[in-house]
Amino acid sequence: MAFKVLARDKHSLARVGKLITRSGSVETPFFMPVATKTAVKHVSPEMLEAMGVNATISNSFVLSLRPGASVVKKLGGIRALSSYKGVMFTDSGGFQMYSPSLYKGSTDKGVEFKNPYSGERIFMTPEQNMQLQLDLGSDVAMCFDTMPLIAHSKEAVSLAVTRTTNWACRCKETHDALQKKISKKKRQLLFGIVQGGIHDDLRRVSAEALTQLDFDGFSIGGLALGEAKEDEYRMIEVCQGYLPRNKPVYLMGAGNPVELLEAIERGCDMFDSRFPTMNARHGNIFSWKGKYIVTNAEYKTSLKPLDEGCACMVCKRYSRAYICHLIRNEEGVGYQLASYHNLYFLQELMRRVRKAIRAGKFKEFKKKFIREYEGR
């Protein structure tokens, strides 16, 4: 079993669990920073470890372009490359279908990408993507999916669901075959990805189909893309109605603190997003009293820490004035300190969530957090 439930909230689907991988365990719910090329922007592996980040997610397709799968394989995988000690996820590359510099088109067979460095065309099948993620040596791999956008017609979303299901079968089959000779404890985990846009019936079709396959966990993809929050939360509820309760559920792309709590309440166990680090680089700071923009003029002379309620290394030492000054001047150290704080904030939020669930106080915790964070 790759997942154990350790505690359940009595009033919601919120739960504390443990994701068990060949490289260690991570308590759920957890948030993982995005390390597309095996490094989080401006935050080094030892900084991640210092703040208690136990998992990151990299992108298999992007890594296949540079430094290349053969280079990573020769090194011994992305852990040997980066020396990061936590659990390493890889995404498949389905998301890159929305990168105009990379994506050329797709068929039922697979996806045509362009290598932006060499101009070379690359045709990637689900089977090849499984081999790629195994070569990269991540602990948890994602199926190669077709992600529709919220703006797409229902017909297009429906076709994407069909293709995602079809590819999920091919991924699972290939992945099982490739790992046949590896002992169970050393196996890479594989998650299926549910698509379906904001259509209840398509989410149901997708979730039901994937549940037929014995994945180690299930991801909910194609959300947190700018759709209305009520649509996002309803879609989570629909998916949860069909996904098995003994498997971990990963809401992809979510990183807004309130969104995480809403998703946890609806049974989600893990999250990733560029949201905290991208926000940090723009001076948008998470705090227990809400998000604010540290580059605003009012903070130029503030000797207060980024967040008076925060115990992170940055808040213990640096002022808003310094970080305001550095980010206004596009200094790397400014990005580093603000990113560190925002990531720490989500780690601490997840620690408090797990504690609250264990104490049977998740609902109260959530209510209080949102009231203070949103200033209501």
Add this chain to the structure above:
Amino acid sequence: MAFKVLARDKHSLARVGKLITRSGSVETPFFMPVATKTAVKHVSPEMLEAMGVNATISNSFVLSLRPGASVVKKLGGIRALSSYKGVMFTDSGGFQMYSPSLYKGSTDKGVEFKNPYSGERIFMTPEQNMQLQLDLGSDVAMCFDTMPLIAHSKEAVSLAVTRTTNWACRCKETHDALQKKISKKKRQLLFGIVQGGIHDDLRRVSAEALTQLDFDGFSIGGLALGEAKEDEYRMIEVCQGYLPRNKPVYLMGAGNPVELLEAIERGCDMFDSRFPTMNARHGNIFSWKGKYIVTNAEYKTSLKPLDEGCACMVCKRYSRAYICHLIRNEEGVGYQLASYHNLYFLQELMRRVRKAIRAGKFKEFKKKFIREYEGR
């Protein structure tokens, strides 16, 4: 006394000393990283402290533009702004006369700059610059000088020397007056800057004139700008012939390891340069076996540390392959790790130099280092 000599080499002018400032002492010879806006590029204050960097240099003119002298003064100075615990130098801004986006022109009275953010014209006199550096609260200030370029005519260099001398008198007088009421232990130190291009006679004129003023130390400016190394070293020798031996000598802008050793042999005590960090960002790595380019293809699969002879945090953990990959992808973490290593390398070099001087073995140390570094 702001300077004490602790040990002298018997065969050269090399010496170990102590620079004593209101914020602490630093053993010489030392190298200080450039923190133009109070932050070294990609390397945070606590990282500098971790590697034993006891001094940095910021730029008073650049800080006067953003966040502005009044903001820094209100905060309590650049130390309060940055929280850096080492000794903080400020340069005057004379160097910005070669920044086309900033410099408009100069007269005997002062320099006209343009604020690139507001378009506003700023006229800065030596007197105002002294007030500025006191407002910023650095521990060691530099005179406002006029730096000629190596390519300038001898006549132009001569005029720059005359103006630099004139301004040095005005700086000293203003600085003394402004600090009259401050107890000696709390005073900011002031260094005069010798100019004169690569002309022996002009360097002599400049050094002799400045020596008449009771500066706390003397800087040699206008070198390490691309002139022939023999010219640079000869100019140091000329200056040293006239500068007092009981005051510290600061060779501005030097950061090449071999250059530092040659300058130390000729009696220089302190150095600053963007060289180690700028090189790092381009993948140029210092090692005890010479400089090399870690982004070269041969390092893509090297699991060796940046330098097998280095004990820095980066070399203890990360591989050439990782840093090669990150810098090729313009990742901030790559710049951070390579910059950390290069700065640590110079700190370690200075530690070994001080040890060698104390042990009476500077010449041997220098010879061995250069042989191995230059692969001769």
